[in-house]
Amino acid sequence: MKRREFLTAGALAAAGGALLGSQVTFAGMARGKKPRFVFVILRGALDGLEAVPAVGDPGYAGLRGELAIGRPGTSGGALPLDGLFGLHPSLSFMHRSYTARELTVFHAVASPYRSRSHFDGQNVLETGHPQPHAVETGWLNRALAALPGALAPEAERGISIAPTAPLVMRGPAAVTSWSPSRLAPLDDDTLQRIADLYSRDPVLGQKLAEAIADQGSPGSLLATRGKPEAQYVEVARAAARFLRQADGPQVAVFDTTGWDTHFNEGNAKGQLAVRLSALDTALGALKDGLGPVWSDTAVLLATEFGRTVAQNGTRGTDHGTATAAYLLGGAVRGGRVMTDWPGLSPRALYQDRDLRPTLDLRAVMKGVLAEHLGVPERALESPVFPDSRDARAVRGLLRA
Amino acid sequence: MRLMEKGLTSAIAANRFGLGARPGELAAIGGAGPDWLRAQLEGPAPQIGGDGLQSSAGILTRIYDLRRTLRAERMRAGRRGAAGPRSAGASGAAVGAFKKLPQLIRPIYLAEAGARFRQSVSTQRPFVERLTQFWSNHFAVSVDKGVLAALAGSYERETIRPYVLGNFTDMLLATQRHPAMLLYLDNQLSMGPDSRAARNIERRNPGRRPGINENLARETMELHTVSVDGGYTQADVTAFAQVLTGWSIAGPRDSRRGAQPGTFLFRAAMHQPGTQVVMGRRYPDTGYDQGVAVLRDFARHPATARFIATKLARHFIADDPPAQAVDRMAAAFSQSGGDLPTVYRALIDSPQAWDRPVSKLKTPWDFIVSAFRGLELPVSTDKAPVGLFQLLGQRIWCPGSPAGWPDGSADWDGASELLKRIEWSDAVGQRIGPGRDARELAPRLLGNVLSTATREGIAHAGSAAQAITLLLAAPEFMRR
Incomplete structure (x- = not known):
């Protein structure tokens, strides 16, 4: 089915301008605790052995060469996790979260995708389908659609903090997206006339209705130019603003780019360290922005695949296979590294070069969807993660 | 072809295959859209230059010179700093150096973007310009690196337009050996592990063994030639x-x-x-020649x-590419050995290319350019x-x-992006007001392709300014 057809139902409601300016509410939402979920896409293949170095593995330092992060306690060394693993020294907020039992790290994890194309890998990461480009909707949207009452146009439970919704958020469930507008607002009359013109164009009609509904949103991203830190922090703050609203969305998605470190990756300092630090600061800002809602929040960070274990010829790493993923938040039963660690001995490597995957990323995603968002058990494989029977949901990821 | 008989081909040719009509362009096409497109393929492709535009080699040489100057300054400042307790001189020079490279680069970017934008707004061969932009995006580099x-x-200008x-094959070879591509995909320092250069480095620094960087090789295969389904x-x-x-x-x-700085150089010692x-x-x-041979085979x-x-x-046709047009x-x-005008003529000759008008949403580039063309908005002479x-x-x-x-x-259909297009359309309407009759x-x-609803909406607009806003924001203008 085409995306355009999915959108038709919502567009009909928008066509006459009836929705313009109306308050979006979540009528179906039960009173009491409302779980919040944030999915952060790390585009470009974040090096899991740099972010979560296996400092206790006898093969680590030798294979990594100049990229190796030192053991905890050494200068520029890792922040300690459990003896075998540490966190990159730039990830201080994440480390405090780990100590506070609000961060679980998954290692040697991978999506079902086994080739090394960013674009196909991200497609699998977002569609939740084992084959790239098999479907045009995302697993998170399909999961939202599986929640009771989700298909009503007024039930927008998801928001993308991005100019256009990433693939993971596209699909049958009504979702919205938000990014700042720097131009002066239109007068209502012109807007109404344009809405009339769009009554015959389902896509534009729907998008305009969404845009107008979001106009009342507080804040602006005016200051987000240049450095990754300012951008990430502003995006994270925007996500927090929306999620914090009692009648606002409960799921947010945003993405970060620049993790494709083929060249001069650095170690405790350097290019990747700067970006990890920016991400870490943004996650801290997300927590601050969410305030009391943080205790109902789980944040999943995932990337399309890992990178070669050994450094390449230009002090970076090339595309690999398994990597790390991260589940963070007040709702998370954290303080753990969950892995069936394959080790870094030559025999253990996947195709003689990559960290071998031992945990299916979909198993983590299914666990979060089921226990945190309450996605019905029967929906987890179909329609959310087709052909994923072997990737059984990981249980016990959230606080009781 | 049913649509052709109804005289739709002028609008489709100008909007789907071009950059939006300038006033008078549809009349010039005169219902013969395919002929108008085919004629644009005749003669040498338009090149842009002059206006102080520099060659890549010239630009890289200026960057090299600046780096050398900055290095020398830094060393001088370092010596001064070493003499005293605090090295204010060194940090001051570092701050200055931090700004100097952007100060060199920014005007070049503005001049190049301006030249491309002016060409797009004014060209009489918009189909060739669209094709140029298609290929530039196919062999993409990105200015954020x-x-x-x-x-x-x-x-x-050096690899696509010619x-x-x-x-x-010629375009492939030109792009893959251009310094911009080599820098973008990190090939310039990729070194054969058994090459002379690698062995020398290893001899001098035991334990440090330089090697390959796969980035360009992978993306050449995946994105430029055989694609991810190519069976590699x-x-x-x-x-x-x-x-x-x-x-x-x-x-x-x-x-x-004898190698001109900033140009392609094959370093045999690294091979x-x-x-x-x-x-x-x-x-x-x-x-x-080993690389050239592989690229030639990829191209074929x-x-x-x-x-x-x-x-x-x-x-050019639809988000779901029609199979017959792809096959054609x-x-x-294949039959022409990669002769691009032959491929473009096959596109023009595909009946599917003339179906379903206004099905695709314009990109922001196409939207802005078509507004400038249609309203004959003034274009700054020096920058975009x-x-x-x-x-x-x-x-x-x-x-x-x-x-x-x-x-x-x-x-391209994000809600807030759409709103920004509309808001900009409104700003244009406000600015030119009664200067144009929409x-x-x-x-x-x-x-x-102008619908009755849009024509009536414009006719009943509250002001000339609002009528222009409605014209630009209309679905037929947002799409192509």
């Missing part, structure tokens, strides 16, 4: 990366051996010796023909409105990834 902001424009009406393995990527070792850029010191097997074919080590590979045909069909173009590509492109979501030459900008309507202009720009 390193010094690419200084090179993206000259790269397009070959857009030529042969695919990791071993093929690695082998091709070895083939490409030594494809590098001449630095300032290479002028001693991995030996025969390589790539996608089942053996390539003996012929140095630089049937998977490349299909990949290019599919991308062209998606770009792939066959034209780069902030506008950034605001509407398509910073010029900044796709952010070697895959280039995405090409589906759904990639009632008269609408049929001249949109021809037979």
Whole structure:
């Protein structure tokens, strides 16, 4: 089915301008605790052995060469996790979260995708389908659609903090997206006339209705130019603003780019360290922005695949296979590294070069969807993660 | 062809295949859209230059010179600093140096973007310009990396424009050996592990063994030629990366051996010796020619023909490329040995290309350019409105990834991006107000795709300014 057809139902409601300016509410939402979920896409293949170095593995330092992060306690060394693993020294907020039992790290994890194309890998990461480009909707949207009452146009439970919704958020469930507008607002009359013109164009009609509904949103991203830190922090703050609203969305998605470190990756300092630090600061800002809602929040960070274990010829790493993923938040039963660690001995490597995957990323995603968002058990494989029977949901990821 | 009989081909030719009509263009096409497009393929492709635009080699030489000056300053400042307790001189120089490279690059980027924008707004051969932009995006570099902001424009002028009406193989070779591409995909320092240069380095620094960087090799296969479905393995990527070792850029010191700094240089000492097997074919080590041989075979590979045909069909016809049009173009590509005008004529000759008017959403670039063309908005003589492109979501030459900008309507239909287009349309309407009569202009720009609803909406607008806003914001103008 085409995306355009999915959108038709919502567009009909928008066509006459009836929705313009109306308050979006979540009528179906039960009173009491409302779980919040944030999915952060790390585009470009974040090096899991740099972010979560296996400092206790006898093969680590030798294979990594100049990229190796030192053991905890050494200068520029890792922040300690459990003896075998540490966190990159730039990830201080994440480390405090780990100590506070609000961060679980998954290692040697991978999506079902086994080739090394960013674009196909991200497609699998977002569609939740084992084959790239098999479907045009995302697993998170399909999961939202599986929640009771989700298909009503007024039930927008998801928001993308991005100019256009990433693939993971596209699909049958009504979702919205938000990014700042720097131009002066239109007068209502012109807007109404344009809405009339769009009554015959389902896509534009729907998008305009969404845009107008979001106009009342507080804040602006005016200051987000240049450095990754300012951008990430502003995006994270925007996500927090929306999620914090009692009648606002409960799921947010945003993405970060620049993790494709083929060249001069650095170690405790350097290019990747700067970006990890920016991400870490943004996650801290997300927590601050969410305030009391943080205790109902789980944040999943995932990337399309890992990178070669050994450094390449230009002090970076090339595309690999398994990597790390991260589940963070007040709702998370954290303080753990969950892995069936394959080790870094030559025999253990996947195709003689990559960290071998031992945990299916979909198993983590299914666990979060089921226990945190309450996605019905029967929906987890179909329609959310087709052909994923072997990737059984990981249980016990959230606080009781 | 039913639609052709109804006189729709003028509007489709100008909007789908061009950059939007200028007033009078539809009348000039006169219902003969396919002929108008075919005629644009005749004669040499338009080149842009002058206006102080510099060659990539010239730009890189200026960057090298600046770096040398900054290095010298830093060393002087360091010596001064070492004499005293605090080295304020060193940090001051570092701050100054931090600004100097952007100060060099920014005007180059603005001039190049301006030249491209003026060409797009004024060209009489908009189909060729669209094709140029298609290929520039196919062989994308992105200005958010390193010094690419200084090179993206000259790269397009040097590798795409000369070959857009030529042969695919020539364009492929030109792009893969251009310094911008080598820098963007990190090939300039990729070194064969058994090369002379690598052995020398290892002798001097035991334990440090330089080697290959696969980035260019992988993206050449995946994004530029056979595509991810082309049937290659990791071993093929690695082998091709070895083939490409030594494809590098001449630095300032290479002028001693006759290489012009900032141009392509094959560094034999960095090249991995030996025969390589790539996608089942053996390539003996012929140095630089080994890479050329592999690229020529990639260009001729049937998977490349299909990949290019599919991308062209998606770009010009529909998000779901019609199979007959893809087959026709792939066959034209293969049978002509990659002769691009032959492929473009197959596109024009595909009946599907003339179906379903206004099905695709314009990109921000196409939207802004078509508004400037249609309303004959004044264009600054020295720079493009780069902030506008950034605001509407398509910073010029900044796709952010070697895959280039995405090409589906759904990639451009974000709610807040749409609102920004509308808000900008409103600002344009406010600015030119009664300077243009949208009632008269609408049929001249949109021809037979102008809907009754839009025509009446414009006719009943509250003001001339609002009528212009409605014309630009209309679905027929947002789409192509």
